[in-house]
Amino acid sequence: MQEGEVETGQETVTTATFEPNIVAFCCNWCSYAGADLAGVSRMQYPHGIKIIRVMCSGRIEPSFVLDAIESGADGVLVTGCHIGDCHYVSGNEKAEKRTKMITELLDILGVGSDRFRLEWISASEAAKFAQTMNEFSEHITQLGPNPLKFVEPEPPDEGAGSSEIIKELIQDTGAFDCVECGKCTSVCSVANNDPEFAPRLIVVKALEGIGAELAREKDIWSCTSCGECSAMCPYKVDYAEFIRGLRVESAMLGTVPICSQGGLLHSMMRIMANSDFEQNRLEWVDEELQIADTGDVFYFTGCQPQLDAIFQNRELNLTDIGRSAVKIMNKAGVVPVVSNNEKCCGHDLNWIGDEANVELLMNHNLDLIRKSGAKTVVYTCAECYRTFNIDYQAMAGDLEFRMVHMTEYLNELIDAGKLKFKEGTDLKVTYHEPCRLSRHCGIYDAPRDALAKINGIDLIEMERIRDKAACCGVSAWLNCDGTAKKLQIERMIEAKRTGADAVLTNCPKCYIHLDCSIRDEIPVEREEVEIPLKDFTVVVAEALED
């Protein structure tokens, strides 16, 4: 549960007697005063409206809105001072910008942006306040109740994280094989930057039988589960899985981790898991791209559209990845299934210990793919690939379709002579390895092989590559902090030092994180880090023969 979250009782709703539940965020200086005045003036508006006072409308995070929706609100209203009147100079302008992101996101998710509204109401506009409330309530009544299946949060399970469970974890992750050599510690990016974090101690405590406390350790949330430690471990103790297991226990104890973006992305995923809305996620599909509803090849796009909406101010254009992927396939004569009904793979929920929702998403996605008749599923996202490959198969057993990452698929297409690359490309690139693809799934060669097969693209390797590749600093939208920043900058310096024209990556998350690191103030000279960041698939598509 997040700060500023609202408790709303779920009422039994029938169409006949539908009284919408609306959360209204009001700024202290204008709209809340407006509401007060409305009250003083005895102006009537529906009782379903619950007002939450905030100091400024600029305080409203997009995650508040999603959280309200997720928690059962039928509509969300944000009110603030008129533009120019803000008590805090420009807080309301910021709120306005953010609104765009919220509405786009709600549209993509299929919740619909019309369940959200932003209004400027001054302290004197009691009538406008009441009117807005009435209108919005009416509007929501028209829309009907929030169709999201609200899931009552389970009460904390005090038995979680018991020593028996920890023993199983030890067994499953091979933690008993630890010979306390400490090599993991020496390579752990987090431990080397964060004076608190000691990954090996977590396993040692488990082995010592002090496991019961482990699920309450804050350190389990610091790990980026990048797997550098396991890659180094002589006996391949699966630290990442060990940590994930502990997080599941922790979640069962009711722990809510501190997530970046205020938990917006996790909310988004939970909404997807618990709804069957008609999404609007295919806006990016241009006319020249050919896609199908059924076919042999399914292209699993991942969260590009949502991420583009969320990070729109950064103009990342992650959907270029999807466009490029489809373009490549089309060039090769493949018309992939791209589905508007695709949902998040659940990766991030999985890594904060929310297995129940992952299972829902999995069931949905597997059903979707099966219905499409696809025999091959292609991914451009490293996290989706890992989640299908490892987590889905762990839960659902072996999957009957073939899962290939775009880098592997590219090799297949090129080797089959289906792709031609143009002359004149002259690009020196270096490659940042996403952990989910490389260390987790063992895909090291495919991207390199593919690049080697493309005219005019030369790969210059960074110092830390393959299983020793450095981490982008963040995983599952957790622990975005100073340590993460250091790691990101280190990595960019490393990339820059190669002298390459651009650094490529294969994971939208790596892309976002590395991009983020050098936007703000940085502790080093800009020229040490500034190197264009590009997505692998996009670069490949650009090199295609027209």
Place this chain on the structure above:
Amino acid sequence: MEPEEQPPAASEEPTEEVPETPAQPEEKVPEAQPGTEEQPPETPTETEDQPPETPATLDSDEVRIGAFICHCGTNIGGFVDVPAVVEYAKTLPNVVYATDNLYSCAEDGLASIRDAIKEHKLNRVIVASCTPRTHAPLFQSVCEEAGLNKYLFEFANIREQCSWVHMKEKEEATQKAKDLVRSAISKAALLVPQEEMRVDVVPRSLVIGGGVAGLSAALSVARQGFDVHLVEKEAELGGFVRNLNSLSLAVKSAAETIKPLIDDAMSHENITVHLNSQVEQVNGFIGNFDTTIVTDGSSKEVKVGTIIVATGALEYIPEGFYGYGMYDNVVTLTEFEILAKNHKLPKIQNVAFIQCVGSKGQDKSYCSRICCGVSIKNALYIMENYADIVGEEGGGRVEVDVSVPEISSRRRRRRRITSAEGPGAPGGAPSGGPEITIFNRDVVTYGAEHEIYYNKAREKRIRFVRYSLENLPKVKLEGEKLAVSYFHQTLKTDRKLLADMVVLATPLVAPPDASELSKKLKVPLGQDGFFLEAHMKLRPIDFATDGIFVCGTARGPADITESVAQGLGCASRAAIPMARGFIQAEAILAQVDPTICTGCGTCVENCPYGAIRMTDEGTAEVLAAACKGCGCCGATCPEKAITMMNYTDEQLLAQGRSILEGVP
């Protein structure tokens, strides 16, 4: 190695290749055959009936020296004026012939030496060329071919120690070459022919100790065709292994595993087994040891050529450690094995092993090598065989896959799903099984085979916890249980576990009677009380004293495989003199002049090989077969009663003086 198929004797072989070092005495003797048939023991005889190698030309007292100066291509000739050296040599006293060779070691060079010996009736030869360390044997054999005793040859090294190191000073180098030649000639004039001693070897071995090492040694010696007397203190063969329950690498029990070894030894026609016996007395030297074996009070004299010591070791008794002797369930590793072997183990679920009890800088300074492996073996034994007495539901236990899965392929099924499938599903951890902790200072599972067991132990969830000498664990009785409290080095906290049994891994120690035996055999013990080999690296199973060998845990802690290998190794080493049938010592020997010797015993004390003994007359005597010719005794003999043959004071002084003389 059938007699018929023996190659011709070495001395008859044409020596065409270039030997690389001074010959060892063994190299030049005609080879012997492994005695496949019974040979009666013989008393040692210095074989005076050897045909003397004295050349015909040595019948006069006149010293006739031939000097051969080598150009070695340009290696010497390029930097030393060889003809000038030859001319100079001709002017030196006793030199009757001097010449140069382009390559003295080439066949034509060798021929010129052979011919000159005959033609000029030479009775001393010097070659000035390269280093004696590689080429002396070659020229010595040429002398022998020409009928000249090989000890009448002397070498001057004018290549490695002259031309090559003074390449820019031709004149100086030539002068030095002359000096070196003069020095060699001055020594040569004093050389006397030497006879190499031959002592016959009794083709019979005494093996002391009937454990695995001794049995392996005895069997191999026997199979190589020699008699063996195997002396065992106990009433049966098998040694320490008889105590053991299991063996790390074995499928069968310890007793069953070594049974074939015992059966073979008991039934081998060449082996005489003496049970309940001890070696009482040992006299003599290699080839001819007189030993007395006492069996139940009656003694028997046995003459043997070689002796193999395989007396084994004992387990250290950890008095005063961790409540040993105080609490019932604190036992040593061997006691544990005996309990397990006799199926007398109590009901145990939680077991703690404590390694290095009394070793590595405690009562004993050393690491006992095998205890980590043995503890792991026993821990696995509990895990694998005692589930029925320790676990509630032995049947429900899970075998863990031995291979280490890749992270990418590891598929951990979610617990929610697993639990739905019921207990015992793959991936579910066993519950209720034995819990074993091994407290160690370092897990010493060296090599490939031991390490496999360490890995297996961890896969079987045996826990390893490290402690340091500064923070030893403590064992206390708490109710029914033994509380082991310890300091966890990584977590930096005090911890405690409750165990049903504490097993103490104590080092192997030398048995108390080892020192007595060492005195009887006149072989040394090391600081740790184990027998001390001749050289830690290259003579690991030999004693410095020839003819006596050591194997197994008598030499130091060793596992069963190593003991067997060492036993076989000793059999090989011991068979060498017996197969040859005699000992031939190089004649660079110490010689005691009994008329000067006062019997002070200084030399006896100083001889590293025990090659000098006191005679009944009270004077020292050198055992030619054992002397290596270092000269240590001679240099300290207070009375100067000892002469070092071939390196006499006179010879060394003559060389030195000749150098000091300068050009005469």
Place this chain on the structure above:
Amino acid sequence: MSTDVMVIGGGIAGIQASLDIADKGGHVILVEKTPSIGGRMAQLDKTFPTNDCSICILAPKMADCYSHPNIDVMTYSEVIGVEGDAGNFNVNVLKKARYVDETMCTGCEECVVKCPVKLPNEFDQGLGERKAIYMPFAQAVPRVVTIDKENCIWFIKEKCGACKILCKREAIDYDQKDEEVNINVGSIIVAIGYDLWDPTPASEYGYGKYPNVFTGMEYERMINASGPTGGEMQRRSDGKRPHKLAFIQCVGSRNPQLGHAYCCSVCCMFSTKEAMLAREHHEDIDSAIFYKDLRAFGKGFWEYVERAKKDYGVRYINSDATVQENPKNNNPIVVYDVAGRPEKEEFDMVVLATTLIPRSDAVKVAEMIGIPLTQFGFFESKDRILGPVDTKRDGVFLAGYCREPMDIPESVAEGSAAAARAVETVLEKGVSV
């Protein structure tokens, strides 16, 4: 039918086995792949725990072996086929052309001086140079030069010929041909030793990436007085001698992920020795050894370690480690674990105790002879308890590191053990004929 014994591998185990048999009067054919016998021990500077000079104690044995009338030493030769059974093996040996007449060469190395081709010296782990015509090392036995055909200008361009012109003894013979020899023996001893694992793939240790990271054997050659640097430790980056040394254990070994799950048995002591020798070279050297488990299990080994700590100030740190580099001075930085937290320490040289692995041709040899290998690629004993030196094939025996990781004394003891078993075999087979 033959009572001869073939020993494959001229390292210390093979030499010991050969000498034992030959001293008993048996005839031995010792086949060595490289131009000189001596094996790995010849490369070492000192040996633990006595700090004996390795070549000093080995050279006499090499010479004994070569000049022994009962031993035919075939260097630069390889076994290429084995047929038959115990008592009657037919072994095909490829005698590689060294393009030098072994009987004529006096080892003066005049030719070597003039040879224009410079190549990295394998014996010095590539640290020093050798020529295309070369003596493998100063104490080589036989002391005969060999032409490296691959790199010799004569064989590449039919030019030069300097060695042939210079050699007064006319020992150079460009027309020499590889020769196949069929040898009938009664028994075979395999003692082919080990190879050194190249730690470049384990990039976390920085070998090949950071100039001042060395392998143990490189270091061993450097501190050897007759090595490429004349016994001085030299940093690759600037040629200066180091003041702070880190030794990292188990590089590749005890690490299934790097392909070698076993323990090499010798590295803890090997590094202890090297750290002590560093101190003997320079009083002010500070050495730290990073280890997983300190395996000082042989006679006098623990005492040796104690001495290293007490008298030589060697620090022992219980942790595996990884290596980074200070780009300013090329100093390696060792990152290790103290109670779960990473610690960093800057050194000026790092020495890696790399895995000693089965010979690259072990598989070939095993297939040729028809004996199995263990999961690690060592030759498998017939009975790991009672028959360690026996193989599943009658008449074929094992000795030394190629069977199981072990140190020099154990290899010597096993050399003798294999000799005993080989003699037993030929006696038995010989009698039965």
Place this chain on the structure above:
Amino acid sequence: MTEFKPKIIGFLCNWCSYAGADLAGVSRYQYPPDIRIIRVMCSARIDPMIIFTLFKEGADGILVGGCHLGDCHYISGNYHTEKRAYVIEKLIEKTGMEPERFRLEWISASEGERFSKVVGEFTETIRGLGPSKVKEDPELETKIGAAVGTTLSFRIRALLGHEIQMAEGGNVYGEKVAEEELQKIVDQAVEVEFRRNHILEIASSKPSSAKELSQVVGIPPDEVVNHIATLRQKNLLGIDHIDGMTPFYVALLAGGD
């Protein structure tokens, strides 16, 4: 004056230092040519008597090379060498000869370069010292003669023979003697034996009175008298003639302990 070419003798043990010298040759490490090498099987073979005899006969420098301690081919020979070198050095001190003329070095078979360096340094040292003064300084010659005698004395030889055993294994009663104490015993023995041999050496060239001996040897007359008594007891010294009340002593060729 022609350039001084020192006469340097090197005794090298066969297994290490001689091999090291060979390696220097094989590796072509150049060093000054003045040294002449005599090969012995072990450095322990070198009787201190030989060293002093050669010094007496004019050697400018003597180098002894052995295996490093612990490396001896004969197990422990070089430990004996080390003890002997100590006595040699003590005696050189007594003779007044420059101590740098004698040098003991451990050189292994792999230390070719070191061998050449050692020889280079040693030769340089000897060149710096100039020719041995034995032949022009009768007093020095006498003293070195006394040193030869000392090295042949039973007491010194027996001490050298038993020193290691006494320190490590204990005497016949199993008593170990502390290293320092042992050193004291050796020092004292060297002192006394050297004086006695000095007396003998002087008395052998010309009959001398106790007073004369006291002056030449440089010790108080009463001590000389004690030594004379001991030497006479051992039948090493006799009275040549008595001049007035003063006996003149002469060394006897026969005699001994």
